[in-house]
Amino acid sequence: MFNYNGKLFSDETQVLSHTNRGLKYGDALFETLRCVHGTLFFWEEHYFRLMASMRILRMEIPMEFTLEFLEAEIKKTIDGNQQDNAPVRVRLTIFRNGEGLYGPETNDISYLIETKTLDSPFYLVNEGEYEVELFKDYYVNKDMLSNLKTTNKLLHVVASVYAKENGYANCLLVNTDKLVVEGINGNLFLVQGNVVKTPPLADGCLDGIIRKKIIEIVSAAEDMELVEESISPFELQKSDEMFLTNSIVGIQPISKYRKKEFGKNISKSLVGKLNARARMSQTN
Known part of the structure; x- marks a missing residue:
């Protein structure tokens, strides 16, 4: 119903x-x-x-x-x-x-x-393969409308078709400045050492709820540093980890981009802290 x-x-x-x-x-x-x-x-x-x-x-x-x-x-x-x-x-x-x-x-x-x-009450880390590729046929606009969760998602639909046709689990979208903005269905984070980096809203990414939670968690951690800065495609293969976030999956680690394979240690650490925040919302 x-x-x-x-x-x-x-x-x-x-x-x-x-x-x-x-x-x-x-x-x-x-x-x-x-x-x-x-x-x-x-x-x-x-x-x-x-x-x-x-x-x-x-x-x-x-x-x-x-x-x-x-x-x-x-x-x-x-x-x-x-x-x-x-x-x-x-x-x-x-x-x-x-x-x-x-x-x-x-x-x-x-x-x-x-x-x-859903299958699980809490967020779990997907241990399977999750390969992504850049989608460069069309671009995300750098404006406030791109930050909103509207039903204007043709770019994301076409990118999903491209991913399926080419055997990818997801695609990374770029904006009109050719900067990496987000995945088809979630916000993007890179990990380099102890630095966790995500694109700013000004680049056109979705103003995601789990994005905000991860920013809060990383900012409060003594052993990690949160950076909101534009991401160039050249940075992707230099990263130790990459993951996507959304309200249903929570954290989705990316296992491979082109020839580079990525770890999942930070993703696993963060998903536990995200679940803790979700449990707090149950008691409040």
């Missing part, structure tokens, strides 16, 4: 019309997050990112759209799918209502909540 504007519908129900602006113009935002035993991981961060993004896109935020209201709607969807005791992937999509061309007739919104069970 899914939740459309507060009502639960079976998966076979068609609720979106041909006028839907998310379909016609990509006029939509979304959040994906984990829920374990009724606790939404890092829910406050997801909620405030969503509210800020809606304001940037001039969407009208309904009065009832409190943190508590949306949390209750998510949990209602989970209950409707009988997933109360399972780890769950949640996707919350917000799209602008009404007709119109590029100019919308209204800034009112609708919401859609979908849930799917």
Whole structure:
């Protein structure tokens, strides 16, 4: 079942019309997050990112759209799918209502909540092979819209097709300055010695929730240094480790880029600390 504007519908129900602006113009935002035993991981961060993004896109935020209201709607969807005791992937999509061309007739919104069970309640390090390559056919723009989690993801879709056609697990995206920005589905971190480096938001990467958590964890560690600086493609093969982050996987180590193979020691250390922060969100 899914939740459309507060009502639960079976998966076979068609609720979106041909006028839907998310379909016609990509006029939509979304959040994906984990829920374990009724606790939404890092829910406050997801909620405030969503509210800020809606304001940037001039969407009208309904009065009832409190943190508590949306949390209750998510949990209602989970209950409707009988997933109360399972780890769950949640996707919350917000799209602008009404007709119109590029100019919308209204800034009112609708919401859609979908849930799917996950294999593990906490983040795990993938010990398998995970090879990546640069995708250079199209570029990420260096602007605030690239920082938002919108449904305008054609670049990422085409990069995913390229990765599948060429046998890669993922691709690294570059911006208009030919700097490495992120992966298809997550933020990028490099490890060189005790330095953990990630691109700044000004380069066009997603303002990721787990990105923020890793920055907090590394910044607080006495034996590591966090650096937010642009990453050149030439730096990739000089790194000791590389990994991607997102709210569902947590930390995904990269095992190989071209001829260079990478370790996973820092990734394994950080995933334990990330799980500790997720557990803290359960008790708060």
